[in-house]
Amino acid sequence: MAMLKELAAELIGMFFAEKRLTLEVLALVAVTGLLVDFVGLDALVGGVILLFGSLGLLIASVCQAARPRPS
Amino acid sequence: MGSWLAVAPAVTAAFLASIVEAVEAFTIVLAAATLRGWPPAALGTTAGLALLAAIVLLLGPLLDRVPIHLLQLAIGILLLLFGLGWLRRASLRAAGIIPLHDEDAIFASEAADLAEQANRQRRSLGWAAGITALKAVLLEGVEVVFIVIAVGAGPASGRSLPARWCSLPELSSTGRCRASRRILSNLASASCCRLSECFGPGKGLGIAWPGQDLALLLFAALFLGAGLIGSGFARKLAAVEFA
Numbered sequence: 001m002a003m004l005k006e007l008a009a010e011l012i013g014m015f016f017a018e019k020r021l022t023l024e025v026l027a028l029v030a031v032t033g034l035l036v037d038f039v040g041l042d043a044l045v046g047g048v049i050l051l052f053g054s055l056g057l058l059i060a061s062v063c064q065a066a067r068p069r070p071s
Numbered sequence: 072m073g074s075w076l077a078v079a080p081a082v083t084a085a086f087l088a089s090i091v092e093a094v095e096a097f098t099i100v101l102a103a104a105t106l107r108g109w110p111p112a113a114l115g116t117t118a119g120l121a122l123l124a125a126i127v128l129l130l131g132p133l134l135d136r137v138p139i140h141l142l143q144l145a146i147g148i149l150l151l152l153f154g155l156g157w158l159r160r161a162s163l164r165a166a167g168i169i170p171l172h173d174e175d176a177i178f179a180s181e182a183a184d185l186a187e188q189a190n191r192q193r194r195s196l197g198w199a200a201g202i203t204a205l206k207a208v209l210l211e212g213v214e215v216v217f218i219v220i221a222v223g224a225g226p227a228s229g230r231s232l233p234a235r236w237c238s239l240p241e242l243s244s245t246g247r248c249r250a251s252r253r254i255l256s257n258l259a260s261a262s263c264c265r266l267s268e269c270f271g272p273g274k275g276l277g278i279a280w281p282g283q284d285l286a287l288l289l290f291a292a293l294f295l296g297a298g299l300i301g302s303g304f305a306r307k308l309a310a311v312e313f314a
Contacts (some may be wrong), residue, residue, distance in 0.1 A: 010210055015152045018159065022152055029148055036278070047278035051290070055297040058155055062162045062301030066308040 021061040028053040088218040092211040095177075099207035102181035107200035115201035119208030127216060134220070146220065153217075162298045166305035 016022045028050065036046035104112035134142065163169045170176075185203055280286035 006206070011213060015149050015156070017156050021155060021159065025152055025155060026148070029151070043278045044280070047280060050278070051293070054151065054155065055293060058158060058162075058294075058297050059301040059304065061155075061159055062166075063304045063308060065159070065163055066166060066168050066305030 018061060020064070021057060024057045024061075025054065028057065085219045089215050092215045092218075096207045096211035098178050099181050100204045102178050103185060103200035103204045103207075106182055106185055107197050111197040111201040112204045115204030115206075116208050118201075119205040119212065122205070122209055123212040123216075126213070149217070158294065158298050159301075162302040163305060165298075165302040166309060168305055168309055 032046045032050045032053070035041040035049070036043050100112050100116055103115065137145075160169065164171050181203070185199055
């Protein structure tokens with residue numbers, strides 16, 4: 001049982017290792033989906049939001065990891 | 072002949088992904104075997120392969136029951152998370168924030184963990200080695216399954232050749248082999264892997280890019296650029312810390 005838990009944790013860690021980045025990306029995809037499906041935003045504009053949103057989140061996450069922690 | 076040419080990139084990508092993951096699993100199995108000998112490591116490896124085959128046989132047919140657009144969306148999101156994680160690590164490695172992937176260090180660490188685990192849990196070293204080999208094979212095997220599903224269901228298996236070929240660098244070097252330890256190669260491969268991932272959720276959301284698969288080339292440049300910019304910022308932030 002302990003091994004199964006450990007395996008599950010490692011599998012989840014494959015995709016959700018960085019919690020903050022994961023939540024931000026999921027929020028971005030959800031917002032894009034809502035805008036395209038329910039607000040009627042052009043799908044291509046939604047794609048651009050998704051693309052540049054991902055780029056921005058990536059850079060922000062890298063900077064966040066490199067920022068000195070207050071001691 | 073034509074059909075073989077068309078499927079060759081997807082087949083090659085899946086093959087290379089399997090090799091990369093197999094190297095990771097083999098490093099751990101080798102550590103277990105070095106510490107305790109081959110019988111427990113081989114037994115753990117065989118059990119892991121059997122368990123993996125059973126999982127694939129049991130769960131594989133269930134994929135057919137999931138609506139294709141939901142599958143594309145779910146796999147696209149997972150790939151986006153997976154790829155962003157890779158690119159983030161590559162940028163941090165390029166900036167010197169985290170160390171480069173080192174198979175030798177992993178080997179040493181696994182061997183030390185194994186010995187410590189056997190002592191702590193009062194298990195025989197053979198049992199611990201077998202379990203470690205089983206876990207490594209099962210875990211890396213599941214990663215291969217995910218990647219193969221992604222290559223098969225994702226945009227990289229799409230119609231045109233550029234998209235298929237663009238997915239190859241992702242799978243051929245993910246920062247694990249010696250050649251890809253070089254920072255730029257690491258960044259480039261991670262950036263290339265972003266090509267298909269960005270298309271993933273987009274496809275599930277019904278987004279059609281102008282130029283279709285050729286847009287992947289633009290994505291490659293954009294994500295490579297983002298990786299380099301992030302790395303540059305990270306290097307500056309780290310320099311401020313040490314100043």
